[in-house]
Amino acid sequence: MIKKLVNQLFLLLSLLFTLTTGYAQEGAPDLDAGKTLFRNNCGQCHARDMKSNLTGPALGGVEGRWADYPKEDLYSWIRNSQGMINAGHPKAVELWNEWKPTVMNAFQQLTDQEIANILAYIDGVYTGTYGAKTDVAGGAAVATEAPPTDNTPMLIALAFVLVILAIALARIVSNLNYMVKLQNAAPGDELPHRKTLVEILTSKGVIAFVVFSLVVLGGYTTVNNAIMMGRQQGYQPEQPIKFSHATHAGLQQIDCQYCHDGARRSKHSVIPAANTCMNCHAAIKVGSQYGTAEISKIYASIGFDPSTDTYIENYDQLSESQIEQIFKKWFADSYILEKGLLDDKGDELIETQWEDLKASLTNETKSKIQGPIEWVRIHNLPDHAYFNHAQHVTVGQLECQTCHGPVEAMEEVYQYSPLSMGWCINCHRQTEVKFADNEYYKSYERYHKELANGERDKVTVEDVGGLECQKCHY
Ligand code: HEC
Ligand code: HEC
Ligand code: HEC
Ligand code: HEC
Ligand code: HEC
Ligand code: HEC
Structure with a gap:
């Protein structure tokens, strides 16, 4: 009976351990990460002191201003403000009326965690709790490489606490065991043997727990590293010539396609x-x-x-x-x-x-x-993935900036988007294709009919097959 209890306890502990290691990556908002994200994405329009208006409004206290709405609304605003304005969301419309015709960029690639990091950073600067490190307002966005978030120390501390807990529990259970045996012992029987700490530590249950935890931890880090391998969001190598997009595409307003003329008609954008x-x-x-x-x-x-x-x-x-x-x-x-x-x-x-x-x-x-x-190549998908610029720029009519960020403000280009499969898929799920008056979609008669008779109000990339594996994989 008690043996079963012990086993179940260990199982429970292992589960707890797995859960906590799994959650460690989502943890509390990371203000430093938020700062980097803010500087790379928002800083050219929103003042860095969070108190003055620039191209966009001061962001200090923004969560309070959105307090009447569910938290997700503010998140969707940041991901796609124009979408919310078009959908008639009252707060979005109010903002638009005040600030139009300036359009805020869409940031569909930001995860919930990343937005939470940015909002925490905004609040930290605004309330002065992130004080000493703030930057002066204005100025071109300076690109900094995102510091890799390292939660190893936390994981080690956690593992340590859990091991102590496991030992303590094993000890208690063992003592209980001993007492039960003592009670059941008939008079005259040999006194039951009381387990020592060493015996407890080398018992099957404890060893099984340690092995199991190691396997879980190892598997988790291996898989995580394998997925992250080759991805390099924020990558900003030094180039052979100090060529500045801020000078050419920003100040001089040279069209992106003047130089990257491949983007319109071929797979590659071409340097x-x-x-x-x-x-x-x-x-x-x-x-x-x-x-x-x-x-x-x-x-x-x-x-x-x-x-x-x-x-x-x-x-x-x-x-x-x-x-x-x-x-x-x-x-x-x-x-x-x-x-x-x-x-x-x-x-x-x-x-x-x-x-x-x-x-x-x-x-x-x-x-x-x-x-x-x-030139040092910055963006690079693995060989098994297929990506075509013309499909997105000409057919999909997407702006370069949707995927590459505010290049016209970059002194040195860095990789703005994660270029992960989730990133491609997310956008395909969310983005409506420009269906009307687009030669490319003439053959989708059913959707045209459904749109006409009101059965559907939009067609997303997903609807035209944008989630099929073989579209993106050779
Ligand atoms: C191209 C300029 C631009 C960039 C880049 C930009 N914004 Fe904005 N933002 C605006 C403008 C302009 C508005 C006002 C509404 C409008 O005109 O759409 C706004 C409004 C907002 C609001 C609503 C403010 C309020 O008082 O309710 C939030 C929140 C916000 N932006 C967050 C962000 C975040 C976070 C980023 C970076 C991830 C960002 N913005 C990047 C221009 C920008
Ligand atoms: C459409 C015209 C145009 C094209 C094409 C162009 N540039 Fe420029 N470039 C300029 C202008 C204008 C400046 C600003 C000159 C100044 O600083 O006085 C400039 C500045 C520069 C500078 C900074 C020079 C300095 O000392 O301040 C570099 C480096 C540069 N360009 C490299 C390039 C390279 C490399 C290419 C090709 C990939 C290129 N440019 C294509 C117009 C152009
Ligand atoms: C005057 C020519 C010129 C113009 C205009 C220009 N670029 Fe570039 N672009 C370059 C050169 C040269 C490089 C390679 C050096 C570097 O990475 O800075 C480059 C690199 C890039 C890269 C990184 C490529 C890689 O290695 O993965 C991106 C993305 C990019 N440009 C996007 C844009 C966008 C978006 C615009 C318009 C806002 C633009 N460029 C305008 C010349 C230009
Ligand atoms: C839908 C997202 C998306 C849009 C829109 C987009 N790009 Fe890209 N771009 C990418 C991806 C993904 C890569 C990496 C491609 C690869 O490794 O095969 C890339 C790579 C590049 C490169 C490196 C050379 C190459 O072709 O691999 C340049 C330069 C570039 N893009 C410029 C542009 C310009 C200029 C525009 C606008 C005319 C643009 N991109 C629009 C996603 C996009
Ligand atoms: C910002 C949004 C966005 C991102 C990010 C994006 N796409 Fe797309 N994609 C589109 C749109 C819009 C279309 C619609 C154009 C069309 O129908 O061909 C499209 C179409 C496609 C198609 C053609 C689908 C079809 O059924 O004809 C392929 C293949 C594709 N994307 C691959 C990719 C890959 C690979 C990535 C990631 C590296 C990616 N896309 C990232 C918006 C995006
Ligand atoms: C819209 C484009 C797109 C579609 C659709 C798509 N993939 Fe991917 N996939 C990618 C890209 C881009 C990568 C490379 C991601 C990276 O480098 O991290 C990738 C990577 C992968 C990987 C390698 C593991 C990883 O995360 O890097 C596997 C396995 C995979 N895809 C399987 C699939 C399967 C199965 C499907 C169909 C259910 C599918 N993909 C549909 C774009 C796509």
């Missing part, structure tokens, strides 16, 4: 070749930020001599020292033009600019300066 840069930089040869240092890398890659404004013949055959001569002359001339003479500082500058140019255009696998600029 522009140096020729595209030359459309402008054949004329813009000295930048206001880095002078000759960065723009010259375009020339050295493609073989353009900025001193003579000509493309160099047989550039591919030139030796490194010949290239060095051409560009050191260009650096020197520009320096003299600016300063009137070439002093020691000038010599030093020319040397560092040349060394940096060489390092940027070569790497372990590319020994020559000549040839395409090797």
Whole structure:
């Protein structure tokens, strides 16, 4: 009887253990994570002091302002404010009337936990409890890599407490056992043996519990790591040229598709070749930020001599020292033009600019300066997944920013979305396809009929087959 009880207790404990380890990842809101999310997603429109209005309203105290509605409403607002405005939600409509025509971006990829983190961070800054670390209001959003959340210490502490608990319980049960035996013992019987702590610790029940817990913990971390492997939300590598989207797509308002013209008509968006840069930089040869240092890398890659404004013949055959001569002359001339003479500082500058140019255009696998600029790839789906830009940009009529975030505000591009399967699926479940007047959907007669006679009010990507495995997997 008691043995059964012991076993059940251990089972219960194991279950408790599994549950708590499983929940540890969802835990209390993480203000630091919220800060990173806020800075990367919200900071360019909402002031960082949470008290002043910017492009969007001050967010301090926002949960209070939404207190009349269920918590999910505020979450849906953040995920898709326009959807809520269109649906006529009173609070959403009120906000829109005050702030239109400025549209807030949709953030469908944010999980409940992430939104909770952002809201906690907003509240922390607003109430001053997250005080010392706040930033000044305004300014371009600075991208920071999301710090990996590490809950190992917590897990260890938890495991420790559970083990102590298990031992204590085992001890109690063992004592009970002993007492029962003592009671049942007939007079004259040999006194029952009372178990020592070592015996308890090495008993089957305790060992089974420890093994079971280890298996659960191991399995949990392995699966988790396997899923996270290869994913790199927030990834922001340093690029060979300090190319800024904030300058080009933001300040200069160059259309994304001017450079990424593949997005409209093919699977890939394509990184522009140096020729595209030359459309402008054949004329813009000295930048206001880095002078000759960065723009010259375009020339050295493609073989353009900025001193003579000509493309160099047989550039591919030139030796490194010949290239060095051409560009050191260009650096020197520009320096003299600016300063009137070439002093020691000038010599030093020319040397560092040349060394940096060489390092940027070569790497372990590319020994020559000549040839395409090797940008570091940021977004990368695994080979077994199929993604097509034209399908989303041309057919789906989605903005680049829906998936890539506020690129026009990024000095350096980072991966904005998780690129996980859940991310694709979620959007396919939620997004209505632009069904009316879209040639692509002409063949879906049934949906057109149902829409016409009011049987359905929308068609989502899911409805047109967007959740079928083979659409996304080879
Ligand atoms: C492109 C600018 C922009 C970005 C980026 C942006 N917002 Fe907004 N936000 C607005 C505007 C504008 C409004 C006012 C309503 C409207 O015009 O749609 C607003 C309103 C809100 C409101 C309602 C405020 C209230 O007083 O009830 C919340 C909450 C909110 N935003 C949260 C966020 C969060 C969280 C993020 C980042 C994940 C974010 N916003 C990113 C522009 C933006
Ligand atoms: C003047 C040309 C130019 C314009 C305009 C431009 N880009 Fe880019 N884009 C580049 C170059 C060059 C790179 C590679 C270097 C880098 O990552 O910064 C790049 C990289 C990217 C990447 C990362 C690619 C990867 O490696 O995964 C994304 C996403 C992107 N651009 C989106 C956009 C969006 C969205 C816009 C419009 C808001 C835009 N770009 C406008 C030139 C441009
Ligand atoms: C449509 C015109 C246009 C195109 C195309 C273009 N740029 Fe620019 N770029 C500009 C302008 C304008 C500036 C701002 C110049 C300044 O800072 O004075 C600039 C600035 C820069 C700077 C900063 C220079 C500095 O020192 O401040 C770099 C680096 C740069 N571009 C690289 C590139 C690269 C690489 C490409 C091709 C992928 C490219 N640009 C394509 C117009 C363009
Ligand atoms: C529906 C989401 C979505 C939209 C909308 C979207 N992209 Fe992408 N983009 C992705 C994904 C996913 C990848 C990774 C693709 C891969 O690894 O095969 C990617 C990759 C890229 C790359 C890296 C090169 C490549 O093609 O793999 C660039 C550049 C890029 N996108 C630019 C853009 C531009 C510019 C737009 C708007 C015209 C845009 N994207 C619209 C999801 C999107
Ligand atoms: C922001 C929303 C969004 C995200 C994120 C997104 N999609 Fe889509 N997707 C759409 C829309 C809208 C369409 C509708 C266009 C169409 O019908 O072809 C679509 C269509 C598709 C289709 C064609 C479906 C069909 O039945 O014709 C495929 C395949 C696809 N997406 C793959 C992906 C993959 C893979 C990812 C993740 C890497 C992804 N999508 C992420 C919005 C999204
Ligand atoms: C809308 C596109 C889409 C659909 C539909 C889809 N997948 Fe995926 N799937 C992906 C993407 C993208 C990844 C890569 C995720 C990553 O790198 O983390 C993936 C990854 C996977 C993985 C690897 C494990 C993982 O999470 O990385 C498996 C297994 C898988 N999918 C099975 C399926 C099955 C089974 C179905 C049908 C029920 C399906 N997928 C439908 C886009 C899709």
